[in-house]
Amino acid sequence: MSDNQRWIPLESNPEVMNKFLTSVGVSSKWRINDVYGLDSELLATLPSPALAVLLLFPLNDKFESYFQKQEEAKKSESVSPNVYFLKQTVGNACGTIALIHAVANNLDRIDVSTGHLKNFLDATKDLSPDERAVKLEADVGLSSAHEESAQGGQTEAPSRDEKVNLHFIALVEKDGGLYELDGRKPQPVPHGNTTRETFLEDAAKVCRELMAVDPEEVHFTLVALTAAE
Numbered sequence: 001m002s003d004n005q006r007w008i009p010l011e012s013n014p015e016v017m018n019k020f021l022t023s024v025g026v027s028s029k030w031r032i033n034d035v036y037g038l039d040s041e042l043l044a045t046l047p048s049p050a051l052a053v054l055l056l057f058p059l060n061d062k063f064e065s066y067f068q069k070q071e072e073a074k075k076s077e078s079v080s081p082n083v084y085f086l087k088q089t090v091g092n093a094c095g096t097i098a099l100i101h102a103v104a105n106n107l108d109r110i111d112v113s114t115g116h117l118k119n120f121l122d123a124t125k126d127l128s129p130d131e132r133a134v135k136l137e138a139d140v141g142l143s144s145a146h147e148e149s150a151q152g153g154q155t156e157a158p159s160r161d162e163k164v165n166l167h168f169i170a171l172v173e174k175d176g177g178l179y180e181l182d183g184r185k186p187q188p189v190p191h192g193n194t195t196r197e198t199f200l201e202d203a204a205k206v207c208r209e210l211m212a213v214d215p216e217e218v219h220f221t222l223v224a225l226t227a228a229e
Contacts, residue, residue, distance in 0.1 A: 005137055008150040010095030012056040012168070012221040017099060020149035024142065025115030026103055028228060035222035038204040047226040049196060051109065052102030053171040053203040055210065056095075056221040060165070062214045070189065077190045080175040084125075087133040088183025096146045097136075098168040101181040102225045105172040116141030129187070166219065171203040178202050200224070 010016060017032040035053065036042050057063065084104035088097050103110055104121055112118045120139055124132040136142065169182040171191075178194040194202040211220055 005089075006091035007093045007096070007143060007146055009092040009166075010146060010150045010168075012054075012095070012166075012223060014223055016149050017095070017223065020096065020145055021099060021103070023115075023145045023149065024117035025113040026117065027111040027113070030110050030225060031228045032099075032223050033226050033229075035224050038208055038222070040201065043200050043204060046200070046224055047229045049109075050200040050203075050224045050226045051106045051172070052225040053200070053207065054098045054102065054168055054223050054225070055171070055207050056166055056168050056219075057210060058165055058214070058217055058219045059167050060214065060217070062217075063210075066210075066213045067185070071185065074189055079179070079188050079190055080177055083172075083174045083177075083179055083181075083188050084121075085129045085132075085181055085188050086124075086136065086183055087129040089133040090137055090143075093136070093146070094168040094183060095150075096142065097183045098170040098181070099225075101170040102172060105174050105179075105181075106225075116145055133183070171206055173199040178206065180206060 010020070014032040014034055021030070021032070022028060030051065031047075032054075033046055035046065084101065086097055086100060088094055100117070103112065103117065107121070112121070116139070120135065120142055124135050127135065167182075167184070169180055172179055172181060173194050173196060176193055176195065178191040178199065180189040180191060182189065191202070191206050207222060
């Protein structure tokens with residue numbers, strides 16, 4: 001990842017994330033909501049349907065080792081060519097990239113009006129993940145929307161030069177498969193089959209597995225892109 005360009009980190013806060021989504025043209029019919037727990041009863045309190053789950057977790061040696069083993073184990077598994085995947089080359093941009101992944105893989109259900117995000121998705125739909133990253137680096141509209149939203153969190157926004165050890169990934173359903181989308185990785189990570197009806201439970205299982213990598217760690221936050229209440 002290049003250190004030449006860094007954004008202010010985006011807080012894992014539905015208000016901040018929804019401000020960003022609205023500002024870039026995502027329909028207000030879809031909202032980011034907190035996920036308060038991964039058991040079935042708490043998941044059932046979320047508005048339905050849920051289109052994506054975003055997990056914020058700490059980058060430490062345990063996770064880096066886990067991801068290295070995961071990449072080796074899954075490198076031969078197939079990935080649907082219809083999955084929209086964007087590499088991360090901008091520092092601290094993982095929150096916005098996770099939101100882009102959440103929306104871009106659900107365009108059959110989400111209305112995105114003319115604006116910065118629609119322009120970006122239209123311009124990058126046929127590009128490679130690396131080419132999309134280059135486009136994001138140069139996208140003034142999306143970077144400005146990110147910066148404005150990042151400044152509106154509940155806590156004081158860190159400096160753009162501060163290296164934050166927390167990282168966002170997105171989980172989405174595409175063509176019957178469950179995918180983990182992490183711009184730090186070379187490609188989407190497949191997690192088996194899922195359906196639109198079972199997606200939330202299946203995504204929760206993946207989150208539980210990730211959280212079990214470091215069970216003493218408490219810095220996990222979960223949100224979901226769902227229908228508005």
